[in-house]
Amino acid sequence: MAKPSVICIFSNKGGTGKTTVAVHLAVGYAQRSPTALLDVDPQGTAAEWLRRRPADLKSPLTVPCTGRNAVTRALELARAESIENVILDLPPHSSAQVAWLLGEADLILVPTRATATDLVTLKQTIDLVHAAKRPAGFVLNAFRPHLVEAREIAPILAGYKLPIIGSLGDRIAYSRGLPAGLAGHEMGDEVATEEVAKLLKNVSKARKEL
């Protein structure tokens, strides 16, 4: 029984793009190998995304599991059923359960936007991530490379001593795709397709190297 690779998507702040990143990684990995997306956030956005997803598209097994017992069971089953990738979409708060799950991760991804409000609250998230002592990195979400903030964010994030693993742009393909049960790269947006492919490649590399 091979242990699946567990990737936790976490930020203490809401609206940073946890579900967006989780869904895109899960869809990307599901197209290559058995993948489960565990929706640990009680808001259930990832599970709702799956409910709206067209049945003919390749999908990750999407499991709503907000309780500790349910997550433990799902992780055990993932291992028993040779699921290769488990993506956890964590809730936007800190709790004993979140701290436990971060400790179970092979890689923690912290989505953040390049805005002042996101950066102000980032320290609490990073303190929890560092406490877990697991490999981790940032994913820039809704990233707009032409703005001043784009140039300012790199040195700020460098201060937290975590690498920037990838980015998803501020694109309609993502904001309109998710409510339709689609991923950005399934919306016919070439740039989104490139971004998601690059994110997957970088995350796979980080899993090996970090």
Place this chain on the structure above:
Amino acid sequence: MKQVSLADMAVNAPVAQKLSRQRRAGPDESVSKVTRDKDNTNRVQVAFRMDKDAYRELKRMALDEDTTVNELMVRAIDELRARKGLKKTSG
């Protein structure tokens, strides 16, 4: 008894859809309870040695029951006390 698979738990399965309807209908009973020692004035912290594998099993038991190793130990000690005719600890 039918073995439950991850697919049974998933949204993309009838069982999972039933679970999700239950979730929408009311509060999720499976949300974990975090037990905290709010009043520890009459309690002491005790360290002792035990078998490594048994401790791992104990931690797993605590996870399965949504409780803490501390709580399980108190329960075990209470059972021992009951066998010896002593009353329960205050916990």
